[in-house]
Amino acid sequence: MIDLLSDTVTLPTQEMRQAMFVAEVGDAGYDEDPTLNRLEALAAEMLGKEDAAFLSSGCQGNLAALLAHCPRGHEVIVGDRSDLYDFEAGSVSVVGGLVLHPVPTEADGRLSLDNLRSAIRDKSDYQCAPPGVIVLENPHCQRGGRVLPASYIKEVRELADEHGLPLHLDGARIFNAAIASTKPPAEIAEAFDSIMFSLSKGLAAPFGSMVCGPRPFIDRVKRYRKLLGGGLRQAGFMASAGIVALETMVDRLVEDHRRAKLLAEEIGDIPGIRLESPVIDTNMVFFRLERDGLSVPNFLVALSQRDVRMGTLREGVVRAVLHYLISDDDVDATANAIRSVLQAEPR
Amino acid sequence: MIDLLSDTVTLPTQEMRQAMFVAEVGDAGYDEDPTLNRLEALAAEMLGKEDAAFLSSGCQGNLAALLAHCPRGHEVIVGDRSDLYDFEAGSVSVVGGLVLHPVPTEADGRLSLDNLRSAIRDKSDYQCAPPGVIVLENPHCQRGGRVLPASYIKEVRELADEHGLPLHLDGARIFNAAIASTKPPAEIAEAFDSIMFSLSKGLAAPFGSMVCGPRPFIDRVKRYRKLLGGGLRQAGFMASAGIVALETMVDRLVEDHRRAKLLAEEIGDIPGIRLESPVIDTNMVFFRLERDGLSVPNFLVALSQRDVRMGTLREGVVRAVLHYLISDDDVDATANAIRSVLQAEPR
Amino acid sequence: MIDLLSDTVTLPTQEMRQAMFVAEVGDAGYDEDPTLNRLEALAAEMLGKEDAAFLSSGCQGNLAALLAHCPRGHEVIVGDRSDLYDFEAGSVSVVGGLVLHPVPTEADGRLSLDNLRSAIRDKSDYQCAPPGVIVLENPHCQRGGRVLPASYIKEVRELADEHGLPLHLDGARIFNAAIASTKPPAEIAEAFDSIMFSLSKGLAAPFGSMVCGPRPFIDRVKRYRKLLGGGLRQAGFMASAGIVALETMVDRLVEDHRRAKLLAEEIGDIPGIRLESPVIDTNMVFFRLERDGLSVPNFLVALSQRDVRMGTLREGVVRAVLHYLISDDDVDATANAIRSVLQAEPR
Amino acid sequence: MIDLLSDTVTLPTQEMRQAMFVAEVGDAGYDEDPTLNRLEALAAEMLGKEDAAFLSSGCQGNLAALLAHCPRGHEVIVGDRSDLYDFEAGSVSVVGGLVLHPVPTEADGRLSLDNLRSAIRDKSDYQCAPPGVIVLENPHCQRGGRVLPASYIKEVRELADEHGLPLHLDGARIFNAAIASTKPPAEIAEAFDSIMFSLSKGLAAPFGSMVCGPRPFIDRVKRYRKLLGGGLRQAGFMASAGIVALETMVDRLVEDHRRAKLLAEEIGDIPGIRLESPVIDTNMVFFRLERDGLSVPNFLVALSQRDVRMGTLREGVVRAVLHYLISDDDVDATANAIRSVLQAEPR
Ligand SMILES: [Ca+2]
Ligand SMILES: [Ca+2]
Ligand SMILES: [Ca+2]
Ligand SMILES: [Ca+2]
Ligand SMILES: [Ca+2]
Ligand SMILES: [Ca+2]
Structure with a gap:
């Protein structure tokens, strides 16, 4: 199976398994897990921030960060x-009495400056x-x-400053953004409070x-981590894999981007396929089907019968996500499978 | 001062003061206020619902109703x-962990069926x-x-039914809608759960x-009323005025609508004034200024110097609201004041 | 009916009805109700605080005050x-994510200093x-x-200061406390933040x-008042009655206290009646029944058949509350009714 | 260091590390982690419940379970x-608007039946x-x-049934309770809904x-797991260790209990040491110091200088917790260290 459903399907590398096997761990409940502390220091340093906290998921990270930024009712x-608005179960409203x-x-x-201003x-x-925080997502x-262009981020920063508002980045894939713009992640992170x-x-x-963010903010994040039940006892196992991820998996993202462009080129000419955007910045390709009678669900089933998995985030749009388990040959095979589906399906 | 800021500025009538003066009251905390009970029965009957509850404000009414409809996290x-989204402080998120x-x-x-469906x-x-409730506002x-057209409401009702969702009406001015469409309010209310x-x-x-709504729902509303601190002890004073309002102030709304149309006609031709909509259904007139250099704030100040008060709900739009304290002569005087402002202001 | 159920059953005086009849009112939503503003100024002055806000009920007052004191999670x-813990529906947890x-x-x-310290x-x-606020109730x-003794309150104030905690008074009946200790209410209020x-x-x-409290705190209270739906439009009617209450009903509370002592004396000797406490500070008398086979519910029914109403707050204890509608003769009649019940009931 | 601070300080066994190294994992966000599914099935079976969910911590487990049991405001x-009341940050109030x-x-x-009844x-x-759930802790x-005695649990179950309330067990150490009473854990769990x-x-x-609990309840727990950010992507690593824990570490708890008794015996006779309870049911020993001038903090420091770590949960009481990293020799050494401290410290 060539699995392009999401880059969340990535499996840990052998080096990560090895690191977990020998990880030095302690009870993080008493702040005694050395590997966790190493990961948090490493992340803070890479993002150019004072401190960092490990959370169980992107959802928990955004949730704890927004709770730490905003008092009740903001x-x-x-x-x-x-993704924060669509796929995190409205948790900031439920948990924190915040208003989305x-x-x-x-x-x-981008969120246009005008729209931000009137919000x-x-x-x-x-x-x-009252307004509590502005959130951007990059890559989107x-x-x-x-x-997101650096000049745009700068403008939003200025708008936030005018209103005394913190600016948070949902940078789930920030290293993809950094690699794409050939900048260190800290340079992108600089404009953001967190x-x-x-x-x-x-x-x-x-x-x-x-x-990642200033120390007092991260202290509040850690308090919310405990409250949410995200304080992990011997957290060093996961932290050891995280350290390997940061040390060995960042630079190679450039390969995923190259292959995403390759895939876009290969399928962009297939009759019946229309790319959502000609621009491929990172590791994703979105496209629509332009064949009467071929629905996205049917297309996905036909594709999976050819051992390729993709998904859909919203009606009518197919998404393919590149990641380290996908090779150049897999990209070719994927394009062939799509061609095959489109030829096989009744016009 | 001709006060067209809002119909909330209306003062109680002499008959209401008289009713309050002689109101029979009791301790509503022990369900012993006869006048409160009379008001709640009267409202339920007029709206064709099983039961009703008196709340302190429109905000509190919507809040208690939505809490009564939706479990946490919906x-x-x-x-x-x-108005519920813009002017009620996000209270359903703060108080109830609901997601707006x-x-x-x-x-x-209207909210288009397509947009509702994708929401x-x-x-x-x-x-x-998960979805918890659909809310319409009528008049808007x-x-x-x-x-809102009856046919449209019917379609939304069907959509709600498809998904097993309750449908709530923010009908702050429902009697205006009823008068405008020459239907009893119960006929409009029929499609709504509350x-x-x-x-x-x-x-x-x-x-x-x-x-207003089914009895078990109203029981939940009353529980939330207490929790919000909206349980009023000798509530009968307010209830007595409410009874007078329902018995004497509904039919005369037709006058406010007539005067709103009159005002729209009179000012629609003034150079520099553009009506937001040629259609005036109820008691409000919205318009924009088309005179370079004349801002809405400056216009409102100049108007108030001529003893007329209006307001603005969003940038660039002036609102005038008709109500029982405004006469035909006031409408003429208002149009004259606007003319005077536009003549006086530098072109 | 001699109604000793609670002092909440008190009906407004004729002077209050008169004040409401002629009250000058405006739209408090635009801060234009002069009578509301007068009441708030008067209350602040009487309590010796910088500012005050009118809320719909004691529940709403405590709720808004505690939300204004405590961030989420405290x-x-x-x-x-x-009463705050037992009869306010846990609203601070529901609305504000606070922990009781x-x-x-x-x-x-009193709450003992030791118990407070370990809490x-x-x-x-x-x-x-983390701790957010300490709340006392006075009278209790x-x-x-x-x-509560002044020396005790001073000790709690010192404890609160040691920990940097605000101190709130649920002084629902603070004027009873003031009258009982022959001190101005501001002297009692002085030790409290609110x-x-x-x-x-x-x-x-x-x-x-x-x-009542400092201005920035009251501003936050008013924001929560709006959020809870407790912003009343033409609030001046209620405010006018409140002003009469503060101007005419405070000094006469001494009568209620005298009659509470009188009632306690008269019934303290009745065989089968045991006073909960020999000390009567304000306007309440609590007692237990010491007659086998005579339950509190049966006692209350028998009493009501003799045209006297009392209530019970917790198992086995009867409460009688004195107020301005109860005369010396009513106290005698009440004692007689109790004697009659105890004689009639099988021993 | 002989570490008796808590049994949370336990490090994973070599077998667990091995299991993690070879764990088969998938994306649990798409319900595709086979090892996670195996762990959840195993836990459900061992506890005799229909289904089970893996959560990140005891805090998160209790939190998700109570949210799944109780609507807002209960x-x-x-x-x-x-521990739920003292060490989980009041999270059920913050997150769920529940009242503790x-x-x-x-x-x-035990919580006495009378006290439960009046609560x-x-x-x-x-x-x-309104009441939402009763929670017991076993072992405590x-x-x-x-x-907790089985007969007592049965009585609480009956009380819960009388009032239609669910009964939740904080059974953080339920296998210790099972081993201590030589019953399968499912027999203890039977009386509880979760x-x-x-x-x-x-x-x-x-x-x-x-x-663990009925399937619809566990479905709700899993929804809250996601909302809290506790949905772990490749969760199988942790699950694989969990499976080893359940398969290899339960029966040996009997050793911890034997050693706890041994430690209690050895130190119970040391002058200056008073056991909190002569009864040692599971793996903990609590004691007080009866030596003037020797405070608990000083005692703990002196002990750590002799390479033994203990802790304290509340003022004046020392706690030692036995676990698999502690041998019989460690118990002897611990007793000797305590003797040494008490001899060294000035009387
Ligand atoms: Ca992954
Ligand atoms: Ca009005
Ligand atoms: Ca015009
Ligand atoms: Ca009263
Ligand atoms: Ca006696
Ligand atoms: Ca452990």
Whole structure:
């Protein structure tokens, strides 16, 4: 099976298994797990922030970060096609009494300055939930893995500053953004008060995410980690895999990006396939079917019969995600399988 | 001062003061206030529902109703230009751990069926907050007091039924909608599981709202009323005014509608004034200024210097609300004041 | 009916009805109700605090005050026999994500310093909800209306200061405490950061409570008032009655206290009646039945057949509450009715 | 270092590391982790319940279980010396709007039937938060690891049934209770609607807990798991260790119990040491110091200088916890260290 469903399906590398096997661990409940502490220091350093915390998932990372930023009753300004808004069960409202305020997501993943500006409610008006934080997503998953321009981020930072608002980055795949723009991740992170990134997607650690930011903020994140039940006892096993992920899996993301472009090129010419965007910034390819009578679900079934798995995030759009388990040959085989499906299906 | 800021500025009538003066009251904490019980029975009957509860405000009415409909973590699907979304401080998220899910509001106050359909998340997907309730607003305040067509409400009801969702009406001004469509309010309310309407807007009671619906639902509303601190001891004073409001102030709303049309006609031709909509369904007139250099704040100040007060709900739009304290002469005087402002202001 | 169920059953005086009849009111949603503003200024002045806010009930007053004191996840340290813990539906947990931490209530309404001290959790330990506020109740309702000694309050204030915690007073009946100790209420309030008192109990206003404290705190209280739906439009009607309550009903509470002592004396010698406490500080008398086979429910029914109503707050204890509608003759008649019940009931 | 601080300090066994090294894993976000599924099936079977869910910690297990049992605003009736009340940051109030209702914990860990009964508030009274669930802890950590009698559990079950309440067991160390009473854990679990037990304490898995119960309940638990960010991607690593824990580490707990008794015997006679309880049911020994001038903190420091670590859960009481890393010789050495401290310290 060539599995392009998501980069979350990545399995840990042999080196990670080895690292877990010999990991030095302790009781993190008493702050005595040396490997956890090493991972948190490494992540903070790589992102150029004062401190970092290991959380169990991207959801938990974003949740703890937003709780740490916003008092009860404040608004989380976020894109309406963001993973945070769509796939995290509204947890900031449930857990923290925060109000989600979605703004339209542009085709390239930006939230327009105008839309952001009108989403910032008047904090002196008691009829309104006051603004609490602005959240960007980079790269933007539902917009095809597009990377936000540095100049745009700078403008949003200025807007946030005007209103005294913190700026959080859902940077689940921030290393993909960094590799794509040939910048160190710390340079992207600089404009943000806090960043969440995932260890278990392209980086292939078993699970977990890191939240990076100033020390007092990270202290609050760790308090919420405990409250959410995310304080892991002998956390060093996961941390050891995370360290391997950060040390060995970042630079090779460039391969995933190259293969995503390759796949886009190979399938872009197939009659009946229309790419959502000609621009492929990172490791994802989104496309639509333009064949009457061929639905996405039927297409996905036919594809899986040819040993290729893809998925769909929203109606009518197919997504293929590249990752370290996919080779150049797999890309060719995938293109062939798509051709085969389109030839086999009645026109 | 001709006060067109809102119909919330209405003062109680002399008959209401008289009713309060002689009101028979008791301790509602022990369910012993006869006048409160009379008001709740009257409201239920008028809206064609099994039972009703008196709440302190429209905010509290909507809040208690939505808490009574939705368990923790469910979504409230609501218009992005609704008063509930914009002016109730996100209270359903803060108090009840509910997730606000705004959908685009059409120019006439409808939420399109397509947009509603895509806002209903897959309840079997643990990544998503499951849908909890759909909320419509009728008449629609921020869309100029427009009244929703019965056929449209019927379609939304069918969509809600398909998904097993309750349908709530923010009917703060439902009697305006009823008068405008020459239907009894119960006929509008019929398609909804629950309705909130206000006593203190066009109906001029000092404050308070009613929530109407099935008895077990109203019992839950009353439990939340107590939890929110909205259980009023000798509530009969307010209830007595509410009874007068329902008995004497409904039919006369037709006058406010007539005067709103009159005002729209009179000012629609003034150069520099553009009506937001040529259609005036109820008691509001929204317009924009088309004079370079004349901002809405400056316009409102100049108007107030001519003893007329209006307000603005969103950038660039002026709102005038008609109510029982405004006469035909006031409408003329208002149009004259606007003319005077536009003549005086530098072109 | 001689109604001793509670002082919440008090009906507004004729002077209050008159004040409501002529009340000058405005739209408090735009901060334009002059009578509301007068009441808030008067309450602040009487309690010696910078500002005050009118809330719909004692529940809402305590709720808004505690939300304004405590961020999400903090503990409310409160007596386990307090009205706040027992009769306010746990609203601070539901609405605000606060944790109720009850401590044992002594027979005289105090919370012992030792018990308070051990209830203050280590705020550096992420396993624990950090302390947020200490709440006292004075007079203490479930402890027979007992008044807290000034020296005790001073000690609690010092403990709170040691830990940097705010101190809130549930002073629903604070004027009873003031009258009982012949001190101005501001002298009692001085040790507290905030005080809630009720207008509708002994003071006989229709409903409502006041929260008093520093201005920035009261601003937060008012924000929560709006969020809870407790922002009342033409609030001046209730405010006008509240002003009469504060101006005319405070000094006469001394009569209620005298009659409570009188009632205690008259019934203390009746065989089969045992007073809970020989000390009557304010307007309540608690007693137990010592007659085999005579249950409290049966006693209350027999009493009501003799036109006297009392109630019970917890198993085995009867409560009688004195208020302005009860005369000296009513006290005699009550004692006679109790004697009659005890004679009639089979021994 | 002989580490008796807690059984959470246990390190995974070599067999667990081996199992993790070769674990078959998949993306649990798509329910494709075979090892996770095996662990959940095994736990359900061992506890005699229909289904089970793996959570990241005991805190998260209890939290998800109580959220799954109780709608918003209900009370969690729980011991005032329970770990859930003292060491889980009040998370059920913060996350779920539930109200914690602590009742006194008896010396042997029971909550008396009388106290439970009076903690069940009248659910028809809107002034009260309605009861939602009763929670027991077995063995009882803060009461020295005492095991609840089966007859007592049966009585609580009957009380719960009378009131239609679910009964949850915080059985973090339920296998210790099972071993101590020579019963299968399913026999203890039978009386409960749901059980949480820990994999990372005596059983020595790296981290995690299991919640067992009926399938629809476990489905709700899994939904909350996702919401809390506890959905772990390639969860099979931890699950593989958990399976080894359940298969290899349960029966040997009898050794920890034998050594706890041994330690109690050895130190019970040391002058200056007083055991909290002569009864040692499981793997813990609690004792007090009866030497003037020797404080617990000083004692713990002196002990650590002799390479023995213990801890304290509440003022004046020392706790030693036995686990698989502690041998008979360690017990002797520990007793000697204590003797040495008491001899060295000034009398
Ligand atoms: Ca992965
Ligand atoms: Ca009004
Ligand atoms: Ca025009
Ligand atoms: Ca009263
Ligand atoms: Ca006696
Ligand atoms: Ca362990």
